[in-house]
Amino acid sequence: WMTLAVNSLYRECWMVKHLLKPVMSVCLTAFSLTGGSISEPVEVQTLFGYAMGTSYSVKLVSTLSESRSLQMGVEGVLADINGRMSTYLPRSDLSLFSAAAVNSPVPVDSKTIQVVERALQIAALTDGYFDPTVAPLVDLWGFGPTARQSVVPDLVELETLQAKVGYGALVVDTVAETLSKTAPRALDLSAIAKGYAVDLVADYLVEQGFSNYLVEVGGEMRFSGTKPDRVAWRIAIENPDSTSRSVFGVLEMADGAVATSGDYRNFFELDGIRYSHTINPKTGYPVAHDLASVTVVMALCIDADAYATAFMAMGKALTLQLAEENNLAVLLIYKDGASFRSVQSSQFTAQFGLIDI
Incomplete structure (x- = not known):
């Protein structure tokens, strides 16, 4: 009885080993093809x-x-x-x-x-x-x-x-x-x-x-x-x-920095x-003026941030004058009664076209 039991157990082990071998081989092959990990998107x-x-x-x-x-x-x-x-x-x-x-x-x-x-x-x-x-x-x-x-x-x-x-x-x-x-x-x-x-x-x-x-x-x-x-x-x-x-x-931007103050x-x-x-x-x-927000586009954000604040203090006329003199890209949105209007510098228009409400 012990001999029959051992022989039976041996056959089952042999079957498991040889039946699973192809599956394990496939799994190992797939694992090796990915270099050991699944690539991330x-x-x-x-x-x-x-x-x-x-x-x-x-x-x-x-x-x-x-x-x-x-x-x-x-x-x-x-x-x-x-x-x-x-x-x-x-x-x-x-x-x-x-x-x-x-x-x-x-x-x-x-x-x-x-x-x-x-x-x-x-x-x-x-x-x-x-x-x-x-x-x-x-x-x-x-x-x-x-x-x-x-x-x-x-x-x-x-x-x-x-x-x-x-x-x-x-x-x-x-x-x-x-x-x-x-x-x-x-x-x-x-x-x-x-x-x-x-x-x-x-x-x-x-x-x-x-x-x-x-x-x-x-x-x-x-x-x-x-x-x-x-x-x-x-x-x-x-x-x-x-x-x-x-x-x-x-x-739409590929390079540069943008800061807005309002x-x-x-x-x-x-x-x-x-x-x-x-x-x-x-x-x-x-x-205390009609300027509601200023958007400045520059190469560095440190400059855009500071200029946006300065322009909010300046107001519309002085900002446009300085922007044109220094070729700066600036968009100004200002109050007109109960609505808003916008004006932009020449450099801003050259980069982004005309943006209006």
Whole structure:
């Protein structure tokens, strides 16, 4: 009985071994043909998160596993900029500079030096309508790190702080990497640091071997290449209406940066008057004109971001004049009674054609 049982078990084992052998051979062959793994499709992948007090997104042409490996690197770039240029963090470069005494050099990171230096250049090019020392006024009107009620400031307080605004008092030492001031000043780089962060994330993606991407931080964007079907990236320009979200026009881009500034999202109303977060450094008051939004297209996002803010402070006529003199691509949407109209610079028309409501 034991012999019969053993012989029977032996036959069953032999059958399993030889019947399964072809199946196993096929499986091994298929596995070897794929190099040990199933190839992933190359598609538009999206990374999303929060940094610098706002949201960010990165769209890039890659495989899913490749894009996932970039998330920490992207967030590291954004966290580094925020840690150095935030007005909310007490140990940031800007906070240390603002607290420093007059004529006392403050060591800062080379990135901060680079952004402040570019901010001063754009301040000069825009006749001071972009001014990185506007921080006290931004805070006074309730749009800075100090919590305030939505009220119109006292005139005496406003005039006192207005005297502390002026980029000419900043001193940048690029060799020693220090910032100092010849008069009481505080820095606010919120209108240029996000654009700079976009550029650094784009540089990081290129370093990792990617050439087709769209980087967006707080609405400021930079593009490169195309989607997998070789179609350009498309960006919708929003109608400057605080009561709804609708599309004014669409831009197609393969390379470059876009920044939009407007008065229709961050504001407060008092006695029927809207007070925008964009402060005119020359008056100390929020902008008060018919210009509702400005879209600027440039090579670098650091420049587009700063110019968009300057143009919102300037108003329509001065912006168009400066744009034509410097061959800048600018789209302006302005109020006309209860509706909106648009006007654009010659360079914008040359790049995108006529865009109208």
